[in-house]
Structure formats: C-alpha cells, structure tokens
Amino acid sequence: MTQQYNFEKLYREYHVLVFNVALNYLQNLEDAEEITQDVFVKVYHSLENFNQKASHKTWIYRITINHCLDYIKKKNSQKRFFIFGQKSQNEQEYLNATNFEHPGILMENQEDAAILFKIINTLTENQKTAFLLSKLDRLSNPEIAEIMQLSISSVESLIFRAKAALQEKLAEKFTTYRKKK
Known part of the structure; x- marks a missing residue:
C-alpha cells in the first residue's frame, strides 16, 4: 500500500x-x-x-x-x-x-457544562488527560496507559485524584453559587 x-x-x-x-x-x-x-x-x-x-x-x-x-x-x-x-x-x-x-451539549446545559469544563481545565495535564480519555472517550485503563505511556496503576491513580479534585472544586463552586441566590 x-x-x-x-x-x-x-x-x-x-x-x-x-x-x-x-x-x-x-x-x-x-x-x-x-x-x-x-x-x-x-x-x-x-x-x-x-x-x-x-x-x-x-x-x-x-x-x-x-x-x-x-x-x-x-x-x-x-x-x-x-x-x-x-x-x-x-x-x-x-x-x-x-x-x-x-x-454535543444541549443549549440549556451549556452553562453547567462550561462550569464543569472550566474546573476540568484546572486539573494537572496528566489528570485531565486520563479523566477525559476515561470519562468522555470511554477508553479502558489499559488503553489510557498505552496512550499516556504509563502503568495501569498510575492511570487509575490519576483518574482517582482527578475525580476527587473535581468533586471538591465542584462542591466549592456550587456552594458559592447557592449562597449568591
């Protein structure tokens, strides 16, 4: 060919x-x-x-x-x-x-999605990459490990830390948002 x-x-x-x-x-x-x-x-x-x-x-x-x-x-x-x-x-x-x-995001969800992506963008490069490949591209941890040239356990750790950081930052964001109302 x-x-x-x-x-x-x-x-x-x-x-x-x-x-x-x-x-x-x-x-x-x-x-x-x-x-x-x-x-x-x-x-x-x-x-x-x-x-x-x-x-x-x-x-x-x-x-x-x-x-x-x-x-x-x-x-x-x-x-x-x-x-x-x-x-x-x-x-x-x-x-x-x-x-x-x-x-891919409905107009009425654009504001919430913008907040979510803004917070995702605060993750470290490796956490963001592992999280996006896992949650949005729906790749398996072995596939992510191969792409990122890391061990599977490293990928698992990155995803775990990314989710924990996102939960914390989202909780802060929405608590602040609720207080403004």
Missing part, C-alpha cells in the same frame, strides 16, 4: 476521534478544527517513520493530546502577554477569551 492510501485510510478512520478529543480539550469548534488539521499534517509527514509497536489509534491519540496541550500552553502565554504587554485594556477580555462551544 502507498503512503497516500494509508494516510487517507487513517484520516477516514480517525478524523472524528481527533476532532472530538480536541473539542474536549479546547471547548471551541474552530480550535478543534485547527488542531485536527495540524494533527493530520503531522500524521502525513510522520507516517513513514511510524513505530509499528503501537497501534495507529494510540499513536494518533498521543499526537492529538500533545498538540492540544501545546496549543493550550501557547494560547495561555499569548493571553498573559496581551495583559502584561498592555495590549488588552480589560482583564475581562482575558478571563472570557475562550467561549464554551460544544455541539
């Missing part, structure tokens, strides 16, 4: 997966589309060097997650630059720079 055929097959098989992972990380349609394009450009250029020890799915997950994390770091550093570089006149522009857009 040619590299072009392999690439087209991989794109057909995994482009929805890549888009969904990016959307879960970034909560923005345009950003998820951009990441999807970037991931497949990388896949195309790296296909002949692909390590056959991992599955294509695992390899593409890793590329996607790394691109998302890099994108978030880059975007956050740009936001800080704009604030500290006096290019933004209003701190609210920084705080509200990303809008929550997720097509």
